[in-house]
Amino acid sequence: MQHYNYFQYEKPNLNFEKPDRALTLGNTFPLEYEGYKNYVPTTPNNLTEKEALMWDIQKYAFVCNDLGLYLDLHPTDMKALKYYNENLEKLTKVKEEFERRYYPLTKTSKEIMRRPWPWINDFEGLK
């Protein structure tokens, strides 16, 4: 197993997976991916409209989280910060769309003021 250290990561050519692939692999930095046997992670298909929108939330949130861990240790890496910001902006947009169309994701979402209390209706949002 190969490990990547601080100094290797400080290289200016640090690159990132696209969000779809990042979530599929559970990995944002291509250098860091380490497969298991010959299993190939696949992106879910045949998604309903709602599931597809949820996948978009999941992928942008995943990239923000993973880059966040890296930025905790390298807060001045501008390339990582730029990719983080791009994904955060997209995440905000898809969350707003999802909440408008389906249900508020948190108790402090803007949508919660506009409709009946949604929390106990169903838990299908988890899937």
Added chain:
Amino acid sequence: MFEYEKRLAYPIKISKPDLEMAKVIISQYGGPQGELAAALRYLNQAHTAKDPRMKALLVDIATEEFSHIEMIAEMLTQLTKGLTIDDYRKANMLPYYTEHGFDLYYESSTNLPFRAEYISAVGDELANLSEDMAAEQKARAVYEHLIDQAKTDEVRMPLLFLRQREVVHFNRFKEMFDILEKEKKQK
């Protein structure tokens, strides 16, 4: 503080119940190398971490681990959905049913309930980080054992995702370890 967001970190959609698989996956819920132990270990260490980078890393990884507890819980729920006492009898799981009915419980695949001894905090940053690195490696190994047993992609894909997260977390903790060790030597 924490605010709950009503969604999973990664989609779980398991169409066929499988009690045998649930019986082993439960270890990543409340077993020695499980996600509960991971979340509690890191969050606890974060409170007293002196280095701000390390504190941030521990809080962020702990938070992610809580979302992994939820993924495992959802896998267990779907793997046992609609099953009856008779199914539990066939899988030799009546003792589990006796204690917990159809609820989940934090225990290992060998039926040991969750214990605080699974986690440690010893008042030394490098020692704590070494424990965290070891924990990630052990969790990765257990995920591999589970992937070896998985019969469908519906079960395999989330496990592969979670396994890779262990690899990434290990790398972050290792980086933190190397940074602190190097800075210590320079003093």
